[in-house]
Amino acid sequence: MANDSATGPIVEVLLPLALDGCYSYGVPDGMQLAPGDYVRVPLGPRQITGVVWGTGGQVPDGTKIRNVSARYDVPAMPELHRSFIDWLAAYYVEPPGQALRMSLRAPGALEEPRHRLAYRASGTVPDRVTPQRERVLEAAGEGLTLPARDLAEIAGVGVGVVRGLADQGALEAVPLPAFQPFRRPDPMADRVELSADQETAAAELRKAVSARRFSVTLLDGVTGSGKTEVYFEAMATALAAGRQVLLLLPEIALTGQFLARVEERFGVPPAEWHSDVRPRERERVWRAVTTGEARIVVGARSALFLPWHQLGLIVVDEEHEPAFKQDDGARYHARDMAVVYGSLGGFPVVLASATPSLESLVNVDRGRYQYLTLKSRHGRAELPEVDLIDLRNHTPTSGQWLSDPLAEAVDSTLQAGDQALLFLNRRGYAPLTLCRTCGHRLECPNCSTWLVEHRFRRQLMCHHCGHQDQVPEACPYCKAENTLVPCGPGVERLAEEAVQRFPDARITILSSDLQRGHILRATLADVASGQYNLIIGTQLVAKGHHFPGLTLAGVIDADLALETSDPRAGERTWQLMAQVAGRAGRGDKPGRALIQTFMPDHPLMQALQAGDRAAFLDHEKQIRQAAGLPPYGRLAGLIISGKDAAETESFTRFLARRAPATRDVHVLGPAPAPLHMVRGRYRWRLILKCARDGDLQPFLKSWLAGVKTRGSLRLAIDIDPYSFM
Ligand code: ADP
Ligand code: ZN
Numbered sequence: 001m002a003n004d005s006a007t008g009p010i011v012e013v014l015l016p017l018a019l020d021g022c023y024s025y026g027v028p029d030g031m032q033l034a035p036g037d038y039v040r041v042p043l044g045p046r047q048i049t050g051v052v053w054g055t056g057g058q059v060p061d062g063t064k065i066r067n068v069s070a071r072y073d074v075p076a077m078p079e080l081h082r083s084f085i086d087w088l089a090a091y092y093v094e095p096p097g098q099a100l101r102m103s104l105r106a107p108g109a110l111e112e113p114r115h116r117l118a119y120r121a122s123g124t125v126p127d128r129v130t131p132q133r134e135r136v137l138e139a140a141g142e143g144l145t146l147p148a149r150d151l152a153e154i155a156g157v158g159v160g161v162v163r164g165l166a167d168q169g170a171l172e173a174v175p176l177p178a179f180q181p182f183r184r185p186d187p188m189a190d191r192v193e194l195s196a197d198q199e200t201a202a203a204e205l206r207k208a209v210s211a212r213r214f215s216v217t218l219l220d221g222v223t224g225s226g227k228t229e230v231y232f233e234a235m236a237t238a239l240a241a242g243r244q245v246l247l248l249l250p251e252i253a254l255t256g257q258f259l260a261r262v263e264e265r266f267g268v269p270p271a272e273w274h275s276d277v278r279p280r281e282r283e284r285v286w287r288a289v290t291t292g293e294a295r296i297v298v299g300a301r302s303a304l305f306l307p308w309h310q311l312g313l314i315v316v317d318e319e320h321e322p323a324f325k326q327d328d329g330a331r332y333h334a335r336d337m338a339v340v341y342g343s344l345g346g347f348p349v350v351l352a353s354a355t356p357s358l359e360s361l362v363n364v365d366r367g368r369y370q371y372l373t374l375k376s377r378h379g380r381a382e383l384p385e386v387d388l389i390d391l392r393n394h395t396p397t398s399g400q401w402l403s404d405p406l407a408e409a410v411d412s413t414l415q416a417g418d419q420a421l422l423f424l425n426r427r428g429y430a431p432l433t434l435c436r437t438c439g440h441r442l443e444c445p446n447c448s449t450w451l452v453e454h455r456f457r458r459q460l461m462c463h464h465c466g467h468q469d470q471v472p473e474a475c476p477y478c479k480a481e482n483t484l485v486p487c488g489p490g491v492e493r494l495a496e497e498a499v500q501r502f503p504d505a506r507i508t509i510l511s512s513d514l515q516r517g518h519i520l521r522a523t524l525a526d527v528a529s530g531q532y533n534l535i536i537g538t539q540l541v542a543k544g545h546h547f548p549g550l551t552l553a554g555v556i557d558a559d560l561a562l563e564t565s566d567p568r569a570g571e572r573t574w575q576l577m578a579q580v581a582g583r584a585g586r587g588d589k590p591g592r593a594l595i596q597t598f599m600p601d602h603p604l605m606q607a608l609q610a611g612d613r614a615a616f617l618d619h620e621k622q623i624r625q626a627a628g629l630p631p632y633g634r635l636a637g638l639i640i641s642g643k644d645a646a647e648t649e650s651f652t653r654f655l656a657r658r659a660p661a662t663r664d665v666h667v668l669g670p671a672p673a674p675l676h677m678v679r680g681r682y683r684w685r686l687i688l689k690c691a692r693d694g695d696l697q698p699f700l701k702s703w704l705a706g707v708k709t710r711g712s713l714r715l716a717i718d719i720d721p722y723s724f725m
Helices: 079-091 096-101 131-140 148-155 159-167 196-210 227-240 256-266 279-291 301-305 334-345 358-365 404-415 491-501 517-528 569-582 603-610 613-627 645-658 696-704
Strands: 009-014 023-026 038-043 046-058 116-121 171-176 215-221 244-248 271-273 296-299 311-317 348-353 370-374 385-390 419-423 432-435 452-454 459-461 484-487 507-510 534-537 550-555 592-597 633-642 665-678 681-691 714-719
Touching: 009 038, 009 096, 023 038, 079 096, 079 334, 116 131, 116 148, 116 159, 131 148, 131 159, 131 171, 148 159, 159 171, 196 215, 196 227, 196 348, 196 370, 215 227, 215 334, 215 358, 227 244, 227 256, 227 311, 227 348, 227 370, 244 301, 244 334, 256 296, 256 517, 271 279, 296 301, 301 334, 311 334, 334 348, 358 613, 385 603, 404 419, 404 491, 404 550, 404 592, 419 569, 491 507, 491 534, 507 517, 550 569, 569 592, 569 603, 569 613, 592 603, 603 613, 633 645, 633 665, 633 696, 645 665, 645 681, 681 696, 696 714
Parallel strands: 215 348, 215 370, 244 296, 244 311, 271 296, 311 348, 385 592, 419 534, 419 550, 507 534, 550 592
Antiparallel strands: 009 023, 009 046, 038 046, 116 171, 432 484, 452 459, 633 681, 633 714, 665 681
């Protein structure tokens, strides 16, 4: 090919691959390229899409460099967004291409959009008029311009009839825009009258947005206090100033109910970005964000990587949620990176939560974040009363999980015509199946975990690798028959007990493996409208849903989350408990929360009962400070995995010996990871710990420089880890 090898100017192109740095390409004659341009370039035998990261170079003498193949006709990726990608990659010690990949998640969006054709009557009369043709012309004559399929449907004919009329010139084709445009939101569309408390907070946020400077504000208020209405005001101010607004939520909080609320407030449907959005719609959103047409995007964490054009505000709702941390592929924490984006772009960020993270609260203590609080619930609804049920005195019968006081409370709630929620953060029927005769436990063949029985699907499942098996008739170890028994409860088993105890209840189970996407959205709507009156759920139900008829929240096992090695276990338990309790009493009637625990004297349980968040936080801060854990110190994890046990261990030990000697960063381990095997890979861990201002990244860089993983070995770096498994 004549044009394949370059001699003149070159550009540096970042490719969406885990490569070190950019690749150089020649610029073909007549092509103008600037930083941020999206281009197609050859890589080996393939063509791939990348972004121009640098210009100004010349082909060095005697080297052969291939040319850029094409430049896409879309607005360039703004400099701010490119700096964000560079910043993120440096912080998480990962290849920038890996970060870029997240901004190129709608590949078709770069292509010339496919126009669709629509038809309208031209006034020309066809040679032959059949009744069918007449109906089409009638439909098309009403001033409507419709795609052939729609027109045929309205006229009750086949598409062929429409095409025939078009061939004869009786219908004329008009190109429709490839994508339906996003309508402009109206900042004033449906404002509610704010309470005095809300107005004070809203005024502060409006001021922060109007200042067009970087700031972070933590909006703290119990569930139902009206935080959403308040940050809507901040969004309205940014929209009125012509800026784009990003509203980030955890994936499972992105319900139809919530999106409808945004639509109502601003008069138009917002752009959506989450795992349920279909490819074609993704392309529409991606293009509309990059041209600035889409003004409001409501999305899950990856929406941060849309190529923003004029972003003026990010709101992160449920900011404490660990779901904002992505742990597969590129690792990042969307809340933290939202703050980084705001600081690079010079605009405000609002973090909202009823149970803010300790990280954010300590940033308030340090004076880095502004703090706004909404104290009471909107209207009359009060926070529910929380009572502990001591499982040592109220032990449920063997094989059952509801204590008498909790069962009685559910019963009277249902009798009164209200809704009750039972919370158990365990999917499936039973977390463990064992043989009564020999004690053998059914384990995953690929992972060091127990198989979880899912009775509805009649299967044993591994929650780590997805391995599935039939429940065997005989114990695989001692071959005894009918000796396998389920141990412990999952939501399915709890539902079985509920059906027995409350035969008239209308029960639904909300668990991510049973309901997802639009089915889940539909069920949530049915819960809100009162079709179900007993809800059994995992943490899926703890999220910001608004169920006005729910007056009782029961927690089956509050000790569950405390039994892990996670340094945030206490905080997580507090957040989950407070959120589950917060589901109750959001309507006119007061709510009540009952918490079953074997540790009623634990400071956390005591603080929950007293509703004393300050006491809990003081306790938690002391623990973290004494141990140098976040937010008082920084952590990073190295996860080493491989198919061979001995090789994985020796590579980990070799790595540990190579760690640079410094007093600033402590290397803990090596130790086998708590989840020692996943998907047939052995896993080891090293944990790095340093002071809050410690230089983790340079330390890691010099440590790992020149380290190559061979064969099946993999090395993953996890900065600010949230998972310690
Ligand atoms: P939060 O986000 O703190 O959980 P919401 O903003 O969802 O609270 O408010 C809880 C409920 O109260 C919602 O149904 C909301 O529409 C309603 N609400 C909040 N503020 C007002 C207000 N000023 N006027 C009327 N309704 C309000
Ligand atoms: Zn497994």
